[in-house]
Amino acid sequence: MLPAVRRIAAKIRNVFFRGRAEREMTREIEAHLRLLEDDFRSAGLSPNDARTAARRVYGGVEQTKELHREERSIPWLDHTLQDLRHAWRGLVKSPVFFVVATLTLALGIGANTVIFSIINVVLLHPLPYPAADRLVSVSSADLPAGITVISVPKSEMVAERVRAFDGAGAFYFFSAGLTTRGAPEQVIAARASLDFLPLLGVAPAIGRGFMPDEERAGGADVALITDSFWHGHLGGDPAAIGKSIPIDGRSTVVVGVLPASFRFPFAQPEPEIWMPRVFDNPQYTMERIRIGAAYLLMFGRLRPSATMAQAQVEVDAAAKLYKSTFPGAVDADRGLRVEPLEKIVLGNLRLSLLALFAAVGFVLLIACANVANLLLSRATAREREIAVRRALGATRGRLIRQLLTESALLSFFGGGLGVVLAWRGVPPLMAAVAPGTIPLAGEIHVDLTVLLFAAAICCLTALGFGLLPAFQIARQELHDKLKDGGRGSTGERSARMRRLMVISEVALAVVLTTGAGLLLRSLVKLSEVSPGFVASNVVTFPFALPPSRYPQSAQRTEFFRKFLENVRELHGVQSAGLISHLPLTGFARYIFFCIDGVPCQGVGKGPIASWRQTSPDYFATMRIRVLRGRDFDERDLANSTRVAAINQTIADRYFAGVNPIGRHVMHTVDMIPLEIVAVVSDTKFSALNAPNSEEIYVPYPQAKWPNMALAVRSNSPPQSLIAAVRKTALALDPELPLAGIQTLDDLVSGSIAQPKLIAALAGTFAVFALFLAAIGIYGVMAYLVTQRSKEMAIRMALGARRTAVFQLVAGQGLKLVAAGIALGILSSLALTRLLATMLFGTSATDALTLTAVSILFVLVALAACYVPARRAMQVDPQTALRCQ
Secondary structure (H helix, E strand, C coil), rough: HHHHHHHHHHHHHHHCCCCHHHHHHHHHHHHHHHHHHHHHHHHHHHHHHHHHHHHHHHHHHHHHHHHHHHHHHCCCHHHHHHHHHHHHHHHHCCHHHHHHHHHHHHHHHHHHHHHHHHHHHHHHCCCCCCCHHHHHEEECCCCCCCCCEEEEHHHHHHHHHCEEEEEEEEEEEEEEEECCCCCCEEEEEECCCHHHHHHCCCCCCCECCCCCHCCCCEEEEEECHHHHHHHHHCCCCHHHCCEHHHHHHHCEEEEEECCCCCCCCCCCCCCCCEEECCCCCCCCHHHHCCCCCEEEEEEEEEEECCHHHHHHHHHHHHHHHHHCCCCCCCCCCCCEEEEHHHHHHHHHHHHHHHHHHHHHHHHHHHHHHHHHHHHHHHHHHCCHHHHHHHHHCCCCHHHHHHHHHHHHHHHHHHHHHHHHEEEECCCCHHHHHCCCCCCCCHHHHCCCHHHHHHHHHHHHHHHHHHHHHHHHCCCCCCCCCCCCCCHHHHHHHHHHHHHHHHHHHHHHHHHHHHHHHHHHHHHHHCCCHHHHHCCCCCCEEEECCCCCCCHHHHHHHHHHHHHHHHHHHHEEEEEEEEEECCCCCCEEEEEEECCCCCCCCCCCCCCEEEEEEEECHHHHHHHHCEEEECCCCCCCCCCCCCCCEEEEHHHHEEEEEECCCCCCCEEECCCEEEEEEEECCCCCCCCCCCCCCCCEEEEEECCCEEEEEEEEEEEECHHHHHHHHHHHHHCCCCCCCCCCCCCCHHHHHHHCHHHHHHHHHHHHHHHHHHHHHHHHHHHHHHHHHHHHHHHHHHHHHCCHHHHHHHHHHHHHHHHHHHHHHHHHHHHHHHHHHHHHCCCCCCCCHHHHHHHHHHHHHHHHHHHHHHHHHHHHHHCCCHHHHCCC
């Protein structure tokens, strides 16, 4: 075994140290020859005769060397290195070709690497947990889309009864006030059931998890914190474990630190503090929780032998049992659905990313076609070189391998540059993405998997643009190319191939540009949708009053009143108002309601509306129009007549042809009549492209909600008010943090951040495709002008006008582009239908977009053909004919 290894090692050494091996072989041959000469001299021959005899007996030295080279090395590796050296010398001698081809490939491979780095994290590894494919979501099936909450008793029954689950747990988010760093601040926290984090496969890196006693009512206040919170707020001190921190005014013991790798992509920003007891929710009384108030999100883990269908059957059975056990519960009639957890993370992002992946694939195909055209043009200049090499004995297979080696070298140079661009470009791109647009955006980077993908793309790309030119060159006729000025069918075949490539490039670019145009047009339509309020010059301040310091509703009402009064007195404030849930956030409290004159179906039945608490002047601050009736005012106190405002959707749907002012709506739980005093215009709840939903507003003194958001409208840019509003809040409560501050313009912009990002990336790739297609058109037309210079000279010598020559060349280019546009439009009509679910207010076959794209490509074709056509006009007939 050892001699064989030594022999292989020696062969590899001889391949890479060729000069040394040649010198050793030469010395060995010379030693053999000297020994033979000595033998012949001993036999009596003269030195000259002995040398000649030795050469005759030994044989040809060069032939012997060639035989020994194959014995002493690895022929295929040796030939590959030779091909690489030859390819490198050839590329260095053509620097313009080398640079243009490398940059073209870098553009295509770099774009693919960027998108794959996103897909690698978001689609291939969307959930950073062990056996993530078995994680599922259990949510209410009978609520509007996007609402996935269930109640505490229902979640407990599902966890106990569903045997298809290896475990199940629930949680909810909330904002927690802290003073760990001196000044009050607010962080996102979560309360989770005892089994929730183990369900995800997450265990504390330091300390311990929750204990059963801490899960029960009256248990100790404890918390698990994230690694970032531990370092940011507690200095990463191990002694912090077991110590108390004030959370919402309650002393809470830190019992553990979660791993630094732990991520929770279901909220932006992610929770930094985890606590037990999901029933501990200050926004709901224990009575409301017992009758089915829904606010929990529930996850489950399927057993290895269980299926999604089996889990759905058992969950349905648990829901039926819940209904029979708690017939008076608010959520008794709501069904449950089981879905893969990754669907909650991805939403509609999967289709968008796959569409972008297809788009960068088109860019790469166009880049390959461009480089193939460059190689074909370069091959024309190398026809005699290739013919000479074939005449000297090179086989077609060896020529094809040599040319493919050159293509591979180009591909890997372009791929290397593309990977560097992606490596440097991905971090700033992800940093610029709005929070929540792409899950786990902070984890997206160029890693080993992405590098392997880039290497595979380089290999495929080398074959993609190298095979056709290589076969085209290798099959050329030997006799024609060795003749001076010889012509054959190769040039014609090459020209046809180039024209077909241009048509293909244009068709691909048309498909990509059409898709990008549809997405951009959809984004424009979406941006034109009115959110139901005027966003300019308004800044919002979400905050939560801790129950430990504001246990009574009257205390909260008084704080809200003083806060509003003090803010309205600030310089530059035009108006200010409070709302429990801002529009376009997707957050709201939902209730079942009924109206007077229509029989109420009972608790937990009837139509659903979002329930929002507001202050006087909220509608005026947001510029939400009061269509009928009056705004809330100082008359609407806790002990006054209960009143409400409804939106236009409720008025149209349930009070058609009737004036709703003075009529009543009722929450099905307490059935207290609320007199309708106003009808206001609709606002968008979750997204601009979502349909309008029912909304009921009540004055905050008549509600008990502790979390509110202050909206302040100013006469100037609202950012100037942030410091003053903060100071006002701290003057009333030195421990009250104001976090999540943003302008309404940012809120509206953030609501369309994902379609904006997808449209921007698609538009960028379309520009790349358009640019590459223009280069391809220019290259082919320039080549055709060069090849047909004699024809142009004859035409002008026979009297053709220069403008006619210009029209001839430009017309040829436009014919190619017209064929590409026609093929691209037909392909677009089929492929863009896949984008239908991503479009808003725009058809996948939008005639305006198709027409605009066609006109754009005609203009690009004219621009690309202009320079070659001008060059054809300026051909000197005498010079061209003399050269021929």
